[in-house]
Amino acid sequence: MNAVQRVAISTSAVALVLAIWQLSGSLHWIDPLLLPPPSEVLRTTVDLLTNGYRQVSLWQHIWISVLRASVAFVAAIVVGIPVGLAMGLSPLVSAVLEPFVQFLRPLPKIALIPLTVVWFGIDEGSKFFLIFISCFLSVIVSAAAAAAMVSKNRLRAAQTLGANRYQLFTRVVFPNALPEIFTGVRLSIGIGWTSLIAAELVAANSGLGWMVMNAGTYLRTDVVMLGILLLGGIGYLFDLALVLLQRTLVPWAGRDT
Amino acid sequence: MNQLVQLPPRVRLEGINKSFGSGKQSATVVLDDISLQLEQGELVCLLGPSGCGKSTILNLIAGFEHADSGTVLLDGKPVNKPGPERGVVFQQPTLFPWLSVLDNVTFGPRMAGVKASRYLPEAERYLKLVGLQDFQRHMPWQLSGGMRQRVALARAWLPNPEILLMDEPFGALDAQTRLMMQELLTNVWQTTGTTILFITHDVDEALLLADRVLVMSARPGRIRAEFSIPFPRSRDIEALVADSGYGVLKQKILHIVREEARKSMAGTAP
Amino acid sequence: MTIQNFLKKCAALAALTLGVAHISAVYAEDIPSEVRFAWAGGPRVWVLGQIDKSFDKAFGTNVRWIPFATGADVLSLFAAKEIDIARFGSSPAVAGITRKLPIEIIGIPEVIATSERLIGRKSKNINSIKDIEGKTVAYPPNSTAQYALELAIKVNHLDKSKIRLVGLKPADQVAAWKRGDIDAAYVWGPFTQQFEADGGHEIFVTKQLQKDGFLIYNNFVVRKEFADKYPQLVVKFLRTYQQKVDEYKKDPDGSAQLIAKHLDIPFESARSVLSGLEYPSNIEQLSPAYLGNGATTPNSGIAKAAKDTANFLAETGDVRKSDIPDSFAAAINTSYLKQAVSK
Numbered sequence: 001m002n003a004v005q006r007v008a009i010s011t012s013a014v015a016l017v018l019a020i021w022q023l024s025g026s027l028h029w030i031d032p033l034l035l036p037p038p039s040e041v042l043r044t045t046v047d048l049l050t051n052g053y054r055q056v057s058l059w060q061h062i063w064i065s066v067l068r069a070s071v072a073f074v075a076a077i078v079v080g081i082p083v084g085l086a087m088g089l090s091p092l093v094s095a096v097l098e099p100f101v102q103f104l105r106p107l108p109k110i111a112l113i114p115l116t117v118v119w120f121g122i123d124e125g126s127k128f129f130l131i132f133i134s135c136f137l138s139v140i141v142s143a144a145a146a147a148a149m150v151s152k153n154r155l156r157a158a159q160t161l162g163a164n165r166y167q168l169f170t171r172v173v174f175p176n177a178l179p180e181i182f183t184g185v186r187l188s189i190g191i192g193w194t195s196l197i198a199a200e201l202v203a204a205n206s207g208l209g210w211m212v213m214n215a216g217t218y219l220r221t222d223v224v225m226l227g228i229l230l231l232g233g234i235g236y237l238f239d240l241a242l243v244l245l246q247r248t249l250v251p252w253a254g255r256d257t
Numbered sequence: 258m259n260q261l262v263q264l265p266p267r268v269r270l271e272g273i274n275k276s277f278g279s280g281k282q283s284a285t286v287v288l289d290d291i292s293l294q295l296e297q298g299e300l301v302c303l304l305g306p307s308g309c310g311k312s313t314i315l316n317l318i319a320g321f322e323h324a325d326s327g328t329v330l331l332d333g334k335p336v337n338k339p340g341p342e343r344g345v346v347f348q349q350p351t352l353f354p355w356l357s358v359l360d361n362v363t364f365g366p367r368m369a370g371v372k373a374s375r376y377l378p379e380a381e382r383y384l385k386l387v388g389l390q391d392f393q394r395h396m397p398w399q400l401s402g403g404m405r406q407r408v409a410l411a412r413a414w415l416p417n418p419e420i421l422l423m424d425e426p427f428g429a430l431d432a433q434t435r436l437m438m439q440e441l442l443t444n445v446w447q448t449t450g451t452t453i454l455f456i457t458h459d460v461d462e463a464l465l466l467a468d469r470v471l472v473m474s475a476r477p478g479r480i481r482a483e484f485s486i487p488f489p490r491s492r493d494i495e496a497l498v499a500d501s502g503y504g505v506l507k508q509k510i511l512h513i514v515r516e517e518a519r520k521s522m523a524g525t526a527p
Numbered sequence: 528m529t530i531q532n533f534l535k536k537c538a539a540l541a542a543l544t545l546g547v548a549h550i551s552a553v554y555a556e557d558i559p560s561e562v563r564f565a566w567a568g569g570p571r572v573w574v575l576g577q578i579d580k581s582f583d584k585a586f587g588t589n590v591r592w593i594p595f596a597t598g599a600d601v602l603s604l605f606a607a608k609e610i611d612i613a614r615f616g617s618s619p620a621v622a623g624i625t626r627k628l629p630i631e632i633i634g635i636p637e638v639i640a641t642s643e644r645l646i647g648r649k650s651k652n653i654n655s656i657k658d659i660e661g662k663t664v665a666y667p668p669n670s671t672a673q674y675a676l677e678l679a680i681k682v683n684h685l686d687k688s689k690i691r692l693v694g695l696k697p698a699d700q701v702a703a704w705k706r707g708d709i710d711a712a713y714v715w716g717p718f719t720q721q722f723e724a725d726g727g728h729e730i731f732v733t734k735q736l737q738k739d740g741f742l743i744y745n746n747f748v749v750r751k752e753f754a755d756k757y758p759q760l761v762v763k764f765l766r767t768y769q770q771k772v773d774e775y776k777k778d779p780d781g782s783a784q785l786i787a788k789h790l791d792i793p794f795e796s797a798r799s800v801l802s803g804l805e806y807p808s809n810i811e812q813l814s815p816a817y818l819g820n821g822a823t824t825p826n827s828g829i830a831k832a833a834k835d836t837a838n839f840l841a842e843t844g845d846v847r848k849s850d851i852p853d854s855f856a857a858a859i860n861t862s863y864l865k866q867a868v869s870k
Contacts, residue, residue: 033606033627047847054844114702121708122693156321157351157409159339161365161416171368175355203665203693203703214694217599217669218619218845219606219626252354255398 036222041229044222053223054214056206062230065208068124069196069238072131073189080136080188081181084143089173094144105137110198122203130199135192142184146177179253182246186239193235208234265333266294267420267452268318273327275313287313288324289477295420300446300453302463304510305473306518311456313478315422318454319345331419341365344413346423350405352397358384358408359393365416376415383411386445403434407441414445420452427462436494439465447490460511464503465492472513475521482513559753561589562760565601565613568594569716570786570797572636572806573614575771578789585763596696598622599669601748605630611753612764616671617744621836624858625850631754631860634747634765635812635829636772642803643672643743645679645731646722647711656731660689662710665703668694669845671743674836675733676713677843682739716800717792732803742832745804749860758863765867769809775801809868818861825856833858 001009018038024030025037032040048058087094087101109130120126150173158172200209208227215223246253273291276284287310295301303311316322317329320339329336331343339345352361359380360367366376384390387407397405406426413421427435443466446453457463463470467486474481484506488497497503562582566573576582582590593610595601598619604610605628614636623630645664647653653662656679666673673694680687695703697718703709704722711730712722723729733743747765754761775782779802787797813820819827833855840846852858 044847051844114699117699117702118706121706122695122703123708151351153347153349153351154353156319156339157345157347158353158364158368159321160319160341160343160345161368161412162341163364163368167368172353175353178355203695203699203708205693214668214845217597217602218622218840219602219628220845220847221626222847250355252396252398255354 033219033221036225040222041225044226048223048226053211054205061206061208061211062234064206065196065200066234068127068199068207069131069193072128073135073192075128076132076135076139076188076192077185080139081143084140084181084184085147085174085177087140088144088147088177089169097140101137101140104133105141109134109195110201113198113202117202126202127199127204130202131192131195134195135188138188138191139181139184142187143177143181146180146184147173149180150176179246179250182242182250182253186242186246189238189242190235193231193238196231264297267297267299267332268295268454269328269330269333270294270314270317271328271330273314273317273324273329275310275317275322275324286477289479291327291478291480293471293480295452295454297452298450299468300443300455300466301469301471302467303454303456303471303473304458304460304463304514305478306458306475306514306521308521309473309475309517310478311473312424315345315424315454315456318420319343319422341369341416342419344416344418344421346406346409346413346421346426348425348428350397350402350409352405352408352412354397356397357393358389358395358397358400361397361408362412362415364412369416379415380411383415383445386448387411387441401434403430403438406430406438410442410445414449414451417449418451420454423453423455425456425458428457428459435462439494442466443491458514460507460514463510464488464507465494465497470510472510473517475517481517482510484510558586558588558760559611559757561591562586562612563591563593563610565595565604565610565615566592567596567615568790570783570790570792570800571614571804572771572775572782572801573768574786574789575774575782576767578785581767581770582764585767586760596698597667597670602626602628602669605748605750608750608752611750612761613748614745615748616674617742617746617832618671618674618836618840619669620746620748621833621855622669622840622846623748624833624855625837625840625846625852627850629751630748631751631858632746632818632829632833632855633749633754633761633860633863634768634809635744635807635817636747636768637745638805638807639671639675639743639745640734640737640803640805641732642800643675643713643715643733644719644729644803645676645711645713646719646727647730648727650726651710653711653730654728656683657685658730659711660685663691663693663708665693665695665700665709665712665714667697667700667714671733671745672713672715674839675736675743677839678736678739678741678743679713679731682736682741716803717796720793720796720799741835742828744829744832746829749863754860754863758866761863762866765809765863769867772806772808776806809864813861813864813868818859818864819856820865821861824859824861825854827856827859830855830859 022037022039025032025035025040052058053061083097087097112130112133116126116129120129154176155168155172158168163171197209197212200207201213204210208231212224212227212231215227271292273288275288276286278284291314303314305311313322317324318336320336320343323337336343353364356364362384363376363380381390384393387410389404389407389411392400392404397408400408427438430438439462455466464486470484470486471480472482473479487502488500577592593604595604598616601610601613601615602619602623605613605623620632645656647658651662653659664676666676680690693709697714700709700712700714701718701721704712704725712718736743749761780798783798783801784794786801787794790797807817812818815823815826816828818824818829824830837846837851841848841851
């Protein structure tokens, strides 16, 4: 299968699903209240683009969510990578932090919401925290794994060439870990983005996650559908951006000698 | 005519013992009272069956591991950690994939803070010696296995090491490439006169490259035999093979190697 | 045969017939294994029926009381067919009806007077409704309290852009109040009492909106599928509820006492919520001021109030204008009320 065929097949599959979805609504196989057909979602999109949702324009909702998530992502990456690397390289650091990381990571972040409200209040702090924590823990684990898997011989090669401990870390361990770190970051950002809804459950009045939740309370499943499509689409774009970044910064990934 | 001054040995191992595993009962003795020396400018091959400790000897000289007892001396000074005066070429090229060929080759001097004006001409020289002067900007993944190993060679050689330690460096290459690399190695060696310890399990390779061949026994490792290789430089593989002495010497060495190999297999039989 | 004998025989025959008829009536209308009520968990008159199980007895089957936090939850429960009868606010009911949920309004048990109020912080100098400009005010999303708050803002000509409105479930409001994140909250008891005990005081009550012609109420809403299948149960429901209202009115404090004990909340909280609602009787509800009697329903007070609510929700953007029906009379079914008051 070449690239063109692949794209063609994927497009057809999507088109087929859309067609069935539309029919199920038009022919009332499924109650349009429960599953608004694409035609209705389209109508709602036009409506929201013109009138906004609850007096806030759709673009603003998108922008606010993207901004909230991006800030949390950057923070999680900037803090998480060094902590993770330290964990991967130092048995002491690993022993200290491991129990906390492994306990917190699988915890559904929604469970943290009541605590975050109490700790950080109803402002941006709690939203930042929820997205940050889910992303951060995942970055740490990836970075730790990445640091731990530097090949012994590569380290030895650098040592025989006279690299000191600092150089070993910055010139060998770190670049060696980058492909794995990137993969981890991609995963983490995906996880962080899905936490956006949890974050925006906490007393927001704008943002895509909030829009989905609020529309849900009024059974505006059409808006919920649009919100979900947007959330999925934007998550996909984030990932795409990271893939491109990865190809630029880490071109040797997957082609290791 | 002046007699050649007897130069001190470049590398000397004396009374080396090394075991793995904890506890006196379960410890496996890998090296048992090993003593050897390498003269300056020699190319010595270390032959032996798998697991006989050849790599361990190399690791001790390189400074990757420490002996339980005995001394490892480089130019009379004890060795304790890795450094550029003891260059290493591994079986896998272990190049840094994020660096270009040139950056890989110049890694040593760059870490030492040497100015580019000083190391660049040397780098050019070595790249030419290994035939990769046109590939400076290439990235490792763009090179074949043989080319990568050539880069590894240049990289280890650039810092002008006192001794070059090579651990079955051509083992992963196909037969034709291996021959090329062996030729390349001897050419560069004859230019630089570096002392080389070359580990291999291929007797033909040893006969082609070495001044001396040391054959190791099966575990616990000892130097079982030593052979001086009489063939004059430069050695041509085709001429060598035709030489009658070649077959005799090869048979002698092969016999010992195979004997030790059988012992080693029997030792590890279930 | 003497007259007495004949009459005796007639009486016996009648009794037998009635007995058989009763049994066949019971078998003719089958009964669900349980009836599910959606309740808010707080002190309300129908909780008396929870205590003495009068609904269960009237139906002849179990009642399951399913709790919800806000009216929005009720809509989801209806959509998922998890509940049969709910007592919840007018605005979420209207939102559900505009989205064509298969539900209908069968009664107006409570008109909200002082049971939902705006409590403001004394320390922030919030003493009247006008003082909330420039402050942070919490409301429960998609609730009558939210509707009242938005109406209060509109009716008092306040600048909505100057007020930071935050949607929080009542329990979250408590945490936010403690943290100092919010300056005022429009909500119901027992939360209002908690805020009053913590530096807050009342600055607005829903009843004040009645003078501007706005009716905010709680309705009994039934799932159409359930009502079509068990109409007699709906009638019994309304009848039994009226009995509870009568009980309450005879002894308000005693009932509050019972309910407070049952729910394990302070007597004062129960009393103030229960007395903060107005209870039109079933007969009153059939008057044009409320639901009307079918003929008068299209112009009834509730049909109009529902329409007003829908229009208002469309203004805030929560409801789609195109979804709003011409008249909410179609969603009002007074037949059950009529049967409940007859006999």
